[in-house]
Amino acid sequence: MKPKTIVEPFRIRMTEPLPVSTPEQRQAYLRNAHFNPFLLRSREITIDLLTDSGTGAMSAAQWAAIMTGDETYAGSESYYQLRDVVQDLTGHRYVIPTHQGRSSEHILFSVLEVAGKQVLANSHFDTTRANVEYLKGEALDLVIEEARNTGSQHPFKGNIDLARLEHHLEVGGDKVALVLMTVTNNAGGGQPASLENLRAAAELAHRYGKPFMLDAARFAENAWFIKEREPGQQHRTPAKSHARSSASPMASP
Numbered sequence: 001m002k003p004k005t006i007v008e009p010f011r012i013r014m015t016e017p018l019p020v021s022t023p024e025q026r027q028a029y030l031r032n033a034h035f036n037p038f039l040l041r042s043r044e045i046t047i048d049l050l051t052d053s054g055t056g057a058m059s060a061a062q063w064a065a066i067m068t069g070d071e072t073y074a075g076s077e078s079y080y081q082l083r084d085v086v087q088d089l090t091g092h093r094y095v096i097p098t099h100q101g102r103s104s105e106h107i108l109f110s111v112l113e114v115a116g117k118q119v120l121a122n123s124h125f126d127t128t129r130a131n132v133e134y135l136k137g138e139a140l141d142l143v144i145e146e147a148r149n150t151g152s153q154h155p156f157k158g159n160i161d162l163a164r165l166e167h168h169l170e171v172g173g174d175k176v177a178l179v180l181m182t183v184t185n186n187a188g189g190g191q192p193a194s195l196e197n198l199r200a201a202a203e204l205a206h207r208y209g210k211p212f213m214l215d216a217a218r219f220a221e222n223a224w225f226i227k228e229r230e231p232g233q234q235h236r237t238p239a240k241s242h243a244r245s246s247a248s249p250m251a252s253p
């Protein structure tokens with residue numbers, strides 16, 4: 001039996017000073033930023049509730065991998081390691097690394113020619129919506145109603161509303177470019193989508209002849225929630241809970 005702990009079983013050995021401000025200073029920061037948290041500077045923030053990107057601690061193994069990483073201009077070992085892991089997780093043959101999620105979104109939506117078309121998603125992450133709209137497409141969020149109810153204990157508040165998805169596929173016809181599931185649903189509080197919902201959304205997309213894509217930025221966490229919360233999935237490892245079959249993952253962080 002595995003030992004259980006009530007503490008996180010790791011040591012964090014580095015500290016970084018946090019900026020601490022008075023309520024008056026914070027009010028001034030917010031006014032200067034026109035109440036837009038994207039315009040705040042990180043040095044004005046004590047606890048960052050906008051993003052977890054770049055704010056988390058890294059493990060000793062992650063730091064070590066940076067030191068031993070091979071960044072050779074062509075044919076680097078780090079590329080082959082990444083490719084092998086992505087192929088193993090997704091079953092897809094072709095892997096195109098990009099430096100950030102937002103750049104892969106730009107490439108994908110340019111290739112899929114979203115101009116004048118709709119992208120149907122549970123929720124678009126902000127960079128995803130920006131890329132769709134920049135290319136003159138329309139980004140539609142079709143997350144289930146429970147997602148907007150903070151009191152709801154629904155286990156998969158990142159699910160897409162399948163009835164609304166089918167309606168938009170039906171009436172949209174050629175106007176629909178693709179169906180996109182963000183796992184976890186980061187624009188909606190990082191809530192997970194169930195495997196059942198992912199499979200049903202993929203099935204609907206394919207029935208209407210549309211590509212089904214995953215924005216898989218937090219696919220590992222989503223797989224963990226599937227294992228923990230979805231009936232019938234407890235016997236699987238998170239790697240096996242990952243929706244491997246019919247989706248094309250967008251490369252995200």
Ligand SMILES: Cc1ncc(COP(=O)(O)O)c(C=O)c1O
Binds near residue numbers: 099103127182184217
């Ligand atoms: C779901 C999702 N999609 C896309 C992105 C954009 O990725 P990047 O910040 O690497 O451009 C993020 C970033 O957090 C994300 O959470």
